[in-house]
Each structure stands twice: as structure tokens, then as C-alpha cells.
Amino acid sequence: MEVTVDVEPPHPFPAELQPDTVSALLDRRADEQPEAPGLVAVSQARTYRTLAFETWRLEAAQLAQVLAHDYGVRPQDRVAWMLGNSHGTEAMVVYHAVARLGAVNVPINNRLTPREIAHILGHSEARVLIATERERDTFGAALAGLPAPPATIVVDGAEGTALRGRTRQAAEAPARPVSPTDDLCLVYTSGTTGTPKGVLHTHGSALAAGLQWADAFRLTAGEALQSPFPIFGGGALHFNSLSALWAGAAFVLEDFDPADTLRLMASSGTSVYVAVPGVYQLVLNVSRPDPDRLRRVRILDYGGASMTPVLIEELRRTFPWAGLMQTYGLTEAGPGGIYLPEEYAVARLGSVGNRAMGRYTRFRVVHPDGTDVGPGETGEFILTGPSLMKEYYKDTAATRSALRDGWLWTGDIVRIDEAGFVYHVDRRKDxxxxxxxxxxxxxxxxxxxxxxxxxxxxxxxxxxxxxxxxxxxxxxxxxxxxxxxxxxxxxxxxxxxxxxxxxxxxxxxxxxxxxxxxxxxxxxxxxxxxxxxxxxxxxx
CATH class of the missing domain: 3.30.300.30 (ANL, C-terminal domain)
Structure with a gap:
């Protein structure tokens, strides 16, 4: 049974911005830049494939037709998928096919155990599960424990072969009417109780995250954003892919191999690279860049942890022409949050940022009673804006605790200095x-x-x-x-x-x-x- 929470979304998607849904945004890119590269990712053929925006839309529209006709997917039905970066092309086509139907994506980490997968499938009441042959035993064990298991499509199995045949024959139908307030994606993230919480984002909140990070990165049409973030998380889906899509840039989804990262950056003309600090260390351990082939790289972004002084210095020596940017965000916020601009990477080492990700987001550091702390004091980091989640799915108490008067209380304890730079101190959340x-x-x-x-x-x-x-x-x-x-x-x-x-x-x-x-x-x-x-x- 679907349970909703009577909490209004904190902020609507900005009315002056268009397109205002994910499906309409892909349509806009396919109309305006049909031959431009929109996606570079590994497909089930185990090689990187480039999809132009028009091809991306066509494949998503055809898959949407089959999901609706053969599997009965209707608006707001949940479609779960267990596809990692090794099937990145399929994952991004599925994501947009589901969006075109007005249905809800439920991405699942393909490294989870059957018990964890069963919880997500049962809690989300998924109608369909799309997965790969490699996970058949795992998801099979998960399905065995469900009273009403979803229909299953194995993309590289017999079902997938048949599905591809039907999608090639399907007509390209327009996207179903969708509004910015319609649900788009249910991302499960670890909660303090040990049971993963379903973070529910709408078309509007996901787009608001993407467009504001596009502003922070100063992304423009014809550029490329590359990242090894796992595709089943909000970081890859909204922070990365939607920021690129909003700007008309290519999204390069890396199936991470440290020995291949720099080659892929060169061949894709990558402008912005996004990773956790450890990824940079792994890459530098095995290879060194050719400056002549990587001159288009202008931002090396890192989040999830602070960069060490030693690694920052190594990156500055290796990529002297590129800026280093620290970002700090939360799935519940889009992902959204704050960032530390390139000019402060060394001067404010240790800070997670001093600027909101875009013009529609604000942040504060507060005491438990909601009053602002003073310079040098610690408090809880809270933020507000149109990228905030709609709710924790089926969890009224957690939603009301996190969303208060239009602000997301993150549970992160930070210190803010006299110049407005934020430093992470501790987590309330375990x-x-x-x-x-x-x-x-x-x-x-x-x-x-x-x-x-x-x-x-x-x-x-x-x-x-x-x-x-x-x-x-x-x-x-x-x-x-x-x-x-x-x-x-x-x-x-x-x-x-x-x-x-x-x-x-x-x-x-x-x-x-x-x-x-x-x-x-x-x-x-x-x-x-x-x-x-x-x-x-x-x-x-």
C-alpha cells in the first residue's frame, strides 16, 4: 500500500525555468542538438558507446512503449533496476524511459545482498525489476522471499534479447504528460536505524539539483562531464547526468579502471571530472597525464571526503592548468549542498565550501533551537531550495524530523568561520x-x-x-x-x-x-x- 506524507514540497521548481521535467529536457536536447554526444557509457557489449541526444531519446521512447505495452507500467508505478556502470548505457536509457512514462525509477545497488534487495523491492512495491545475468542468483534469492515479486527483465539474458527486438520495432511515442511535482526517482540510502530509507525526488527537485550544479561547474553545450560515481546513486543520476543534460554537455559515465581514466578523459574531451579523493589517488598511482591531450580539463571536483594536502599538491603539479573544487552534498537535497571554489582549494584547505550550489539554494548553521550560530561556533548544517526531496517514502516521522519549515536538517555538525567558510566536524547521523x-x-x-x-x-x-x-x-x-x-x-x-x-x-x-x-x-x-x-x- 502506498503511504504518502502530508508535507508540502519545501519549494517549487522555479517557474521561470524551462523545461521543467526530465523527459521534456531530453526532448529539448534532442531537438536542439540532435547529433551532439549526450552519453558516453559502457554497454552490455562491454565497450564504451556514444549516444547522440536524438538516439538517446529514441531508445528511451521505444523502451517506454514496450514497458507500457508488455509490462503494464503506468504513471507512478515503480520500476526497479539493478544496473551498474558496466551497463551504464542501459541504465541511462531505462532511467529516461521510466521518466517518459511518468513512472518512478528505483535504482538498486547491484552489490547488495538478497536480504537488502528484498527490502527495497518490497518497500517500494516495484512492478518491474530490470537486472543483469551476473546478479541472477542474487535477485532470484531476493524475489523468492517476496509475496508479490515484480516481473523481471534480464538485459543480457533471453528476456533482454526479446526486449531489444521489440524496442527496435516500437514506435517513438511522445512522453506522457508529466509535471514538475510528479515523482521521478526513489533512491535508497542508509539510515540511522539500519533500514535503508527511500529518498523520493520529483522531476522538479532532481532538475533543480542538476541545473544548479551545472551553474557551479559553469558547464556549457559541447563540453563533457566525466565521473565514476555509481549510476544507481543520486550523485550520478542527478548531480552528474542532469547537470550535463541541462547544459547540453555530454555525460561520460566511467566504468572505473584507474589505468583507463585518463585515456577516456582525452578521447571524450572531458572538461569536468567528478570523483571521491581516493579515485584521484588510484589514478595517479598508475598513470600520468599527457598535457597536450587533456588541456580541456578545467575542473577536478571531489566530494565524499576532504582532500589531503599531499594529494592536492600532487594534483596541482599534475594538472597545473585545472582548478580543484570541493563539493559537499546530500542525497536528500538533490543531491544538493555547497562547494568550495577553485581559488580557495589551498587557502581554505579543510573547508567543504562557502557557496551554495546555485542561486536557488540557501544554507545556514544553527543551534538546536534553529537560531544561527556565531562565527567560530559549531551547529547543524541546514539548507533550503527547490532540490530538496519530497519525502522519505512511507516514513512520516523521519520526513517531519528532516524537513522543518522548508529547511532540510542534515544531521551534519559543522563550524562556520567569520568569512562564511564551512568545516565539517561530526555527524549526528550514525x-x-x-x-x-x-x-x-x-x-x-x-x-x-x-x-x-x-x-x-x-x-x-x-x-x-x-x-x-x-x-x-x-x-x-x-x-x-x-x-x-x-x-x-x-x-x-x-x-x-x-x-x-x-x-x-x-x-x-x-x-x-x-x-x-x-x-x-x-x-x-x-x-x-x-x-x-x-x-x-x-x-x-
């Missing part, structure tokens, strides 16, 4: 951001404590040179004098959690530190983890 993936500490702790030897568990973030953050688990065991096989505990976690959620670093302790009320002091554990970050870990 999340670890590992290589760009949000991981709920509570979810990992719940799985750890299901092991028969583990009595208590506390999971925190620790610094990691490449990933930005990694997981550190502290556990107490019973009986205390029994040898603990940490590899067995990791294997136990791997049976229930996606691989990127499994803690590699597990430490057995006698007790967890607590305050007078008995609450675990995670700040103390984070400090301990940071101090021991270089200490070798035993496997048992």
Missing part, C-alpha cells in the same frame, strides 16, 4: 562514508551482534588514505577468555551485508566506553580508531 558509499553503523552493528560470540558492537569511521573513511568495529565477546576468530566474524557479516559494508578492521575490547546515561561514546572510539589507523591488524 553513518560511515566509505569510498562514497553511505554505510549505516547501526545496520553493521546489528549483524555483528547476531554472531553467537559477540555481546556488543560499536562501528565508527576511521580515516583511510584512499577511501576517505573505512569501517572500524569494536566488539565485546562472551566468554571473554575464548579465542576469537575474526575471519569467521567477517564471514558471518558477509552473509548478510553487501561487501562494502563488511568491517575489515575488528577489535575485541573488554568494555565499550559510555557516558553517565550508559550511551556508547562513539566520539571516543573514533578518536581511538584514528590514532591506531596505521597499526597492523591481526586476523585472529
Amino acid at each position: 553513518l560511515v562514508v566509505r569510498g562514497g558509499y553511505n554505510i549505516s553503523s547501526v545496520e553493521v552493528e546489528a549483524v555483528l551482534t547476531q554472531h553467537p560470540l559477540v555481546v556488543e558492537a560499536a562501528v565508527v569511521a576511521k580515516p583511510h588514505r584512499v577511501l576517505g573513511e573505512d569501517l572500524k568495529a569494536f566488539i565485546t565477546v562472551r566468554p571473554e577468555d575464548v579465542p576469537v576468530d575474526l575471519d569467521a566474524i567477517r564471514a558471518h557479516c558477509a552473509a548478510s551485508l553487501a561487501d562494502f559494508k563488511v568491517p575489515r578492521d575488528i577489535e575485541v575490547v573488554n568494555d565499550l566506553p559510555r557516558n553517565a546515561a550508559g550511551k556508547v561514546l562513539k566520539r571516543e572510539l573514533r578518536d581511538r580508531a584514528a590514532q591506531a589507523v596505521d597499526r597492523p591488524q591481526a586476523s585472529s
